[in-house]
Amino acid sequence: MQKSKSNLIQSVDRALQILECFSKKDNELGVTEIANRLDLHKSTTFGLLSTLESRGYLKQNLENGKYRLGLKLFELGKLVEEGMDLRASSFPYLKELVDKYDETAHLAICNGNQAVYIDKVEGESAIKMSSQLGRSVYMYCTGVGKAILAFMPEMDIDNIIQNTDFNQFTCNTITDPDKLRDELKEIRKREYCIDNEELEVGLRCVAAPIINYNGYPVGSISVSGPASRMSDEKLESIAKDLKRIVAKISETLGYKTEKYKNL
Structure with a gap:
């Protein structure tokens, strides 16, 4: 219309x-x-x-x-271009994750100090989530956001934290900047992150970052589901698949890594 x-x-x-x-x-x-x-x-x-x-x-x-x-138009154009490329290269993997785990898989990209959902595949038993395509979400309390934030340069992390209003969505939401920094360090060590009912009560999520040719996290993939089904064992299994998948996608963006090839 x-x-x-x-x-x-x-x-x-x-x-x-x-x-x-x-x-x-x-x-x-x-x-x-x-x-x-x-x-x-x-x-x-x-x-x-x-x-x-x-x-x-x-x-x-x-x-x-x-x-x-000016360069702002170039930045926005690159964001659109990367988003289109990511959707095309990531969709088969989102489908693979949903076929295997029957939960909801998301693809998000980085947009300033937020993450934006640009693709989503749901399983038959997946709960309905408020993750509409195009929706922006906070970095500090979502799986897709923390996965991106953790792998940013320290200067960018500092800038985002300083310009974030930390809201308490659940009793598990991290609202202390120092605790968030500690969490990001742990995420970098294990190379994936978990949203443990931090944005919505009853919802758990595991996510891993997509890295581009210059080592910058341009997006992330997550798998989300109800806490009753997303046990620690299931999260670990999904995390292993996610690390393999994001490594493959990152390679299509020019990021060179030998990791996870035997996973």
Whole structure:
């Protein structure tokens, strides 16, 4: 169903129109050029350009005062590209995990200081979960999030922790930054993580990270199920399969590892 133009936010629409002015031919544009193309006042155009530049979507050439597209667009484009590649390469493994364990398997990617679900396969006996595709989740209290966070550089971990509001979802939620750091160290040692009813009571999860060509965790795969079925023994069995699977997927992204080949 097409959105009515009456629902559009004018300032956002104008900002997007500015971004769409740029092309291979017109890779740099000045305030007056953009204002004329879009029939806007120069003051309005300048304000929009300044806002887009402050967010990294545009970059000003200080020599001539003109603007060009910024790195933020490249970052978002890479996120979309990696997500599409990951979905294609990961789906058979999600299906393999569900066929074997009859629980819910998720694929998530890193987006700033959160993880985002981009694929999901459910088993026949899987409980219904609030893990809609496209949903963002916290790093500190979810399996997919902790698996990514644990393998980030220390500087990124510090930044995310400092900018996180730690909410107490269950009695098992880790809300102390120091305890979270200790947990992340343990996750790095065993190379997988467990969500032990930290976000939802009665839900346990095991997850492992997907690493790209430069050693950065770009995503994770998890298997979730009710605590009544997800015993410690079952979690260990799933973890072994997960470590093998994420190693294979990571290799498709250019990450070189000899680990888990005999698992």
